[in-house]
Amino acid sequence: MNKFLKFSILLSTILISQTIFASSHGDHKTHVVQMKNMGTLGAMVFEPSFLKINAGDSVLFEMTDQGHNAVTVAAPAGSKPFDTRYEPSTKVTFDVNGLYLYKCAPHAMMAMAGIIQVSDANNKQEMVAAIEQFESTVMMPNAKTRISDLFNENVK
Numbered sequence: 001m002n003k004f005l006k007f008s009i010l011l012s013t014i015l016i017s018q019t020i021f022a023s024s025h026g027d028h029k030t031h032v033v034q035m036k037n038m039g040t041l042g043a044m045v046f047e048p049s050f051l052k053i054n055a056g057d058s059v060l061f062e063m064t065d066q067g068h069n070a071v072t073v074a075a076p077a078g079s080k081p082f083d084t085r086y087e088p089s090t091k092v093t094f095d096v097n098g099l100y101l102y103k104c105a106p107h108a109m110m111a112m113a114g115i116i117q118v119s120d121a122n123n124k125q126e127m128v129a130a131i132e133q134f135e136s137t138v139m140m141p142n143a144k145t146r147i148s149d150l151f152n153e154n155v156k
């Protein structure tokens with residue numbers, strides 16, 4: 001094989017792999033979750049509080065009202081915990097399939113939490129236990145079952 005032919009094969013391999021990367025990457029969506037003092041589910045909520053997305057999608061956590069964060073409570077094995085650190089807007093990418101429970105640290109006792117399902121629900125049993133544990137710390141009687149209700153309505 002001459003040098004020119006080798007170079008041509010190398011170049012076309014690079015171009016093809018870049019094209020595949022670009023097209024698969026282009027399908028990924030960014031979803032928005034707002035952190036609010038008042039929403040349709042009541043006081044101190046993430047909106048929407050349940051999201052079903054595909055692996056590789058991102059969520060943009062927007063601090064619509066001040067003083068909220070979004071922090072991982074429970075997540076599939078192998079995923080990286082996230083913390084929006086009270087930034088006005090934080091983008092988190094979800095690469096590992098399964099259910100994620102996250103909370104707003106200062107308002108967790110008011111049931112400010114949310115669930116994100118990435119593609120499937122392979123860790124459903126672990127999530128039921130994590131939600132039960134989370135709700136044992138909720139102090140507001142009217143929001144005591146907010147997250148388990150959300151789970152039961154949305155996760156099949």
Ligand SMILES: [Cu+2]
Pocket residue numbers: 035044067068069104105106107112
């Ligand atoms: Cu909050």
